[in-house]
Amino acid sequence: MLHKKAKRTTGNESKQLLNPVYSRIPLDRPIPRNEMPEEEMLPQTAYQIVSDELILDGNARQNLATFVTNWMEPEARQLMADTFDKNMIDKDEYPQTAELERRCVNILANLWHAKDEKETIGCSTIGSSEACMLAGMALKWKWRERQRAAGKSIERPNLVMGINIQICWEKFCRYWDVEPRLVPMEPGRYHLTAEEAVKLCDENTIGVVAIMGSTMDGSYEPIEAISQALDRLQSERGLDIPLHVDAASGGLVAPFIQPDIVWDFRLPRVKSINTSGHKYGLVYPGVGWVVWHNHSDLPQELIFSVNYLGGQTPTFALNFSRPGSQIVAQYYNFVRLGKEGYRRIQQACQDTARYLSGEIARLGPFQLLSDGSDLPVFAFTLKEKTNFTVFDLSQRLRDRGWIVPAYTYPKNLEDLAVMRIVVKDGFSQDMANLLLNDLKRHLNYYAAHPESKHDGGTPGFSHGASHEEKSVNKGK
Numbered sequence: 001m002l003h004k005k006a007k008r009t010t011g012n013e014s015k016q017l018l019n020p021v022y023s024r025i026p027l028d029r030p031i032p033r034n035e036m037p038e039e040e041m042l043p044q045t046a047y048q049i050v051s052d053e054l055i056l057d058g059n060a061r062q063n064l065a066t067f068v069t070n071w072m073e074p075e076a077r078q079l080m081a082d083t084f085d086k087n088m089i090d091k092d093e094y095p096q097t098a099e100l101e102r103r104c105v106n107i108l109a110n111l112w113h114a115k116d117e118k119e120t121i122g123c124s125t126i127g128s129s130e131a132c133m134l135a136g137m138a139l140k141w142k143w144r145e146r147q148r149a150a151g152k153s154i155e156r157p158n159l160v161m162g163i164n165i166q167i168c169w170e171k172f173c174r175y176w177d178v179e180p181r182l183v184p185m186e187p188g189r190y191h192l193t194a195e196e197a198v199k200l201c202d203e204n205t206i207g208v209v210a211i212m213g214s215t216m217d218g219s220y221e222p223i224e225a226i227s228q229a230l231d232r233l234q235s236e237r238g239l240d241i242p243l244h245v246d247a248a249s250g251g252l253v254a255p256f257i258q259p260d261i262v263w264d265f266r267l268p269r270v271k272s273i274n275t276s277g278h279k280y281g282l283v284y285p286g287v288g289w290v291v292w293h294n295h296s297d298l299p300q301e302l303i304f305s306v307n308y309l310g311g312q313t314p315t316f317a318l319n320f321s322r323p324g325s326q327i328v329a330q331y332y333n334f335v336r337l338g339k340e341g342y343r344r345i346q347q348a349c350q351d352t353a354r355y356l357s358g359e360i361a362r363l364g365p366f367q368l369l370s371d372g373s374d375l376p377v378f379a380f381t382l383k384e385k386t387n388f389t390v391f392d393l394s395q396r397l398r399d400r401g402w403i404v405p406a407y408t409y410p411k412n413l414e415d416l417a418v419m420r421i422v423v424k425d426g427f428s429q430d431m432a433n434l435l436l437n438d439l440k441r442h443l444n445y446y447a448a449h450p451e452s453k454h455d456g457g458t459p460g461f462s463h464g465a466s467h468e469e470k471s472v473n474k475g476k
Contacts, residue, residue, distance in 0.1 A: 058403050064421045064435075065405040067215070067249055067279040067377075071426035076329050076336075080284065086324035088124070089315075097324040100331040104277075107334050109291050111255050112264035112273055121298050122291035124277075124327050126319050128248040129168035131274035131290035133318055134302075135244050136172040136206075138272060138292065141299035142242070143206035152203065160200045161209035162192030163410045164216045166246070169209060178206065184412040190214065190369065191221045194229035201233060207242045207271075212250030212263055216409065217370040217420065218353075218377025220250055223263040223270070230269055242271040242297075248288070249375050251275030256343040257350060258374075271297040277330045280346065280375075282337075282425055287326035345425050349376035353423040356432040363436075363443060369418060376423040381416060388446045390419045396442045402435055 031037065031049055060070035072080075083097070091098040101124050109120040125131040140157055147154045158179035161169060165182070173180040181200040183192050191214045201208065208230065210223045227243055234240050245251075245263060252275055254261050264270060270293065277287035292298045303314045337345070353372030360380055361368050369379040382390060394406035409416040423432075446452060 058398075059401045061426060062401045063403040064423075064427070065403050067276070067422050067424070068285050069278050069282050069424065070284075071424075072282070072284055072329065073336075076283075076332050079332055080325040080329050083325040083328045084323055086328075088322045088324040088327060089320050091315075094324060097327060101324075101327045104327065104330050104334065105289065105291060108251075108273075108275065108289055109265075112251070112291065113266045114291070114293055115265070119294050120291055121295050121314075122289060123315070123317050124330075125274075125288040125290060125317055126322055127278060127286040128166070128246070128274050128276040128288040129171075130318050131276075131288040132166070132168045132246060133172050133175075134290050134316065135272045135274055135292075136169070136178070137176065137302060138298050139207035139242060139244060140176060140178060141301060142297070143204075145299065146240075147203075156204050157206045158200075158202070158204050159206055159209065160197055162196075162211065162214075162221065164191050164214045165209060165211065166215060166248070169246075179204075181205075182411075185409060186412055190217055190409075190413075191219055192226070194222060194225040197226050198229045198233050201230070201239060201241055203239060205239070205241050207244050209244050209246055210263075212245055212247035212254060213375040213377070215249075217379040217418075218249075218372065218375035218422075219370050220254070220261065220263070220374040224261075224267060227267040227269045241269075243267070243269045245270055245273045247273050248276040249279045249377075252277075252280040252282075252342070253346050253375055256339065256346045265293045277326065280349075280424075281330060282333050282342075282345070283326055283329045285326075287330055346376070349423045349425060349427070352376065352427060352429050352432055353378055353421070355429060356421065356423065356436070359432075359436050360439065363439060365443065372423065377420065379418045379420040381418045386446065387450055387452045390417050393439075393442060394419060396445075397435075397438060400438050402438060404435075 060066075063070065086094050086097055088094075088097065088101070104124065105120070105122040106117045109117045109122065114120045123134075125134065136159065139159070143157055144154045156179065157177075158181050159169070159173055160181045161183070163182040163184050170180055172178065183196040183200065185191075192210060197208050197210075208226060210221045210226050212220055212223065214221065223243070223245060230241050230243060247254075247263075250263075251273060254263065264273060272290060272292045274288060274290045275281065277283045277289060278285040281287070281289075298316065303316045305314055350372055353376035357368055357371040357378040357380070360366050361371075365382055365384075365386060366380045367383045369381060370377070372378040390406040394404050397404050404419055404421060406417060406419050408414055409418065
């Protein structure tokens with residue numbers, strides 16, 4: 001009979017195994033933070049060191065700043081654990097994972113009313129930031145094709161969008177040498193409108209980006225109206241400008257609870273759409289998706305071929321190695337929940353958002369900028385000057401773990417400071433009532449201490465990814 005060779009236990013390991021966890025070597029002395037320790041340690045010890053530090057993080061379930069999913073079913077978590085070791089780029093080694101990715105793209109194309117799923121093309125990405133980069137590149141390459149065919153200059157491309165866009169679009173413009181034409185906000189207008197969009201368009205405009213769910217207040221931009229305005233612009237001036245929809249959040253909300261809103265491939269001018277699977281797609285970060293309505297909308301120069309089981313498979317993502325686990329989890333959600341399940345979850349989120357926004361409006365000092373009628377997201381500000389600011393209140397809410405961001409709006413509305421709440425799956429009406437109780441407690445404190453001076457808190461904002469922030473105005 002063969003016997004495994006017994007592992008030799010060193011004296012140091014023996015001491016660690018015999019000692020209680022908090023007296024183990026090397027927990028009786030500081031751990032190097034910026035260089036590797038000279039000696040190895042037991043896995044339990046390393047785990048304890050890292051776990052103890054993470055206690056200082058906020059509680060993800062109470063993070064009302066982030067759009068990112070922070071709860072999944074045990075079965076989904078198990079599937080992700082089972083597939084952490086699968087590299088998504090190795091499609092010939094993991095052909096079934098690649099097949100699940102293809103199915104997810106088709107599911108999204110159908111959900112967004114593509115005429116024929118066989119005519120669409122798309123892929124998974126590391127969140128919507130990569131997806132936006134790919135969509136932006138396609139817009140620029142297609143614009144260059146049109147300009148060259150017309151014998152015109154390709155030197156000064158521009159991209160039209162609202163100033164409320166996510167920072168990844170500014171990154172795209174800087175990385176790929178495109179002029180960002182940002183429509184500023186005005187009192188009462190917090191996102192891009194059709195009238196403002198067409199004002200900035202010219203023959204060098206590679207496209208217009210419209211947002212299906214602004215991160216600033218959760219509102220949908222009027223995509224159908226923008227598309228119609230671009231149609232009129234073409235008929236009047238001959239400018240055929242495509243439309244990309246950044247549906248990072250709304251792409252997996254509107255189809256289920258607002259199906260009558262026309263914003264997707266039902267509009268011929270919409271050439272591409274991105275969404276974040278790790279937001280209202282209900283998957284842990286990070287996974288995004290980008291879909292083009294037709295193969296012709298994605299320039300061939302951006303597509304590379306890799307050998308796939310004797311054939312050729314197109315790849316056009318920016319990233320190379322990445323885990324397949326999020327794709328598997330996304331497919332799990334699609335087949336597990338179906339349209340009915342997604343509708344139930346998103347409607348519950350919106351119901352909670354509408355309830356919470358209504359109760360906050362009734363507290364007295366707050367004015368709603370949005371109420372959760374679009375995304376299950378709303379923003380509110382102080383009606384008038386008080387002895388506290390939204391930044392003070394945001395900080396005080398952390399005494400019980402609530403993470404509610406406070407931030408200022410961008411150009412032309414810099415003096416408008418707001419708080420914003422994102423309601424996601426797992427945030428119940430019971431939890432909303434707990435938050436309301438804490439808001440009332442802090443308001444009572446300020447009422448009882450009218451002489452209090454506000455702390456002059458620094459504007460802060462939390463996103464959770466992903467993806468990516470430059471300033472308080474650009475988080476998702």
